[in-house]
Amino acid sequence: MELKKSKLALTLASVLSAGFMSTSAMAADSLATAFKEGTAFGDFRLRYEDAEIGATDGSALTFRTRLGFKTAAVSGFSALVEFEDNRQVLGEDDYNTALAGVNKGKAEISDPEFTELEQAYIAYANGGFSAKLGRQVITLDGHRHIGHVGWRQDRQTFDALNVGFKSGDFNATLAYVYKHNRIFGEVRDVDADTILVNLSYDTGFGKAVAYGYQIAPEATQEVDTYGVSFTGATGGDVKFSYSAEYAVQDNKTLDIDTSYLSLELGATFSGFTVKVGQETLGSDDGNGHFITPLATLHKFNGFADVFLGHTFNSPATGMGLVDTYAFVGTKVGGVALKAFYHTFDSDEGSLDYGDEIDFVAATKFGSYTTGLKYATYSAKDGSYADTDRLWIWVETSF
Known part of the structure; x- marks a missing residue:
């Protein structure tokens, strides 16, 4: 499915701009x-x-704020703007954020x-057609390939023209992204x-999806x-x-071809x-x-975030990853409880990367949500370091 990128971008922009021009005479009172x-x-x-990675530790107390405004729709058009800020609190800042240039000899947070x-975009919606132009959140199919990394304090967004179409049980999303706004x-x-x-198509007993993602950033792999x-x-x-x-996947930068397989029953x-x-x-x-x-990587392969290096092809992980896992969840007294177990192996060869246990407890009181999450990873075969991470948080929204 080779797509002419520049031609496609021009076509998508023409579709949306045609709508803009058709409303150029919008009255001032409608805007008001x-x-x-x-x-x-x-x-x-x-x-x-709190993080402990081998003999290195680190801790962070941060306060993240998002504030925004969304207009009402007029003739199908609307707009949204949102700002985001993250501050270190009470001097609790003994940690590395290496990709943001912060190296204190501490664990990575x-x-x-x-x-x-x-975010800052103009949107249009009419019947089953929708479009957004500007900086926006885009997530697709559980975040495994395209996500917002919402667990981190800086959410991932995209500068894009994003067009959607829905007709009955059929949905289509087509987006041209001209900037990746990462989490640093x-x-x-x-x-x-x-x-x-x-x-995608909803068959009545499940959703079938076909996708093609051509990712071409300047600063990493294509x-x-x-x-x-x-x-x-x-x-x-x-319920099952x-x-x-x-x-x-065709990795044009490394000139390799690989595959992905995921199976789950519940x-x-x-x-x-x-x-499982x-x-x-x-x-x-x-x-x-x-x-x-x-992807929203924290959601996959263990909350200890040991295998984020798989995303950027660090030398230790060129052998691939097989993550076999089990999950159990319930609710007790209004508190949602979740537990995960992962065992990790290489796809190539017979490396045993170790295993991990994760726990999450979260509850709501009024407009507030509070929670605790803990992850402990035990390394094998010397590829990685034992890792423990603990989070405690409270959040609210309006």
Whole structure:
């Protein structure tokens, strides 16, 4: 599915700009109404994180603020602007954020101080057609390939033209991304020439998806990924869930070809949910592996974040990763409890990367959410260091 990127971008821009010109005579009172009936919004998160990686430790107490405003829709058009800020609190700042240029000889915690424009876009919606032009959040299919990295204090966004179409059970998303705004303030933001195509259909017993993501940032690897997935669930007293995904990837920078496979089965009964699954980030004879550079990586392969290096093809991980995992979750007295177990192996060869146990407890009181999360990773075969991470947080929004 080779796409002419410049031609596609021009076509998408023409579609949206045609709509803009058709409303160029919008009356001043309509614009006033759009702002008068608009909505201010925001959210606040105070979080403590403690990390121990081998013999190195670090800790952070940070306060993240987002404030924004969205206009009401007028003739299908609306606009949104949002700012984001993160501050270190009470001098609790003994940690590295290496990709943001902060190196104190401490453990890595990827939450630097920053203030930035988080989102700013113009949107149009009419029937099943929608479009956004500007800086925006884009997430697709559970964040495995395209996500917002919302766990970190700096959310990932994209400068893009994003067009959607829905007709019955069919959905299509087509986006041209010209900048990746990463999670390290503005330090690691990169100009891009990325195309995202995602097509889905709800069959009634599950959602079938086909996608093609041509990711071409200037500052990292250029990869083309094409895949299919199917996700569904059954009803009844015992509810079963199932998902399967397969993708192939052409890494133009490293000149390698790799594949991805994910399988998961789950059941919900008597207030409990259990799942088992396996995810494989394939290797090309040890020369490199399947990567997902725009994913919400913290969601996958353990909360200790040991395997984030897989995304950027660090030398220790060219052998690929096989993550076999189990999950159990329930709710007790209004507190949601979750536990995960992971065992990690290489795709190429027979390396045992170790295992990990994760726990999460979270609850709401009024408009506030508070939680505790703990991850402990035990290394094997000398590839990585034992890692423990603890988070305690409280957040609210309006």
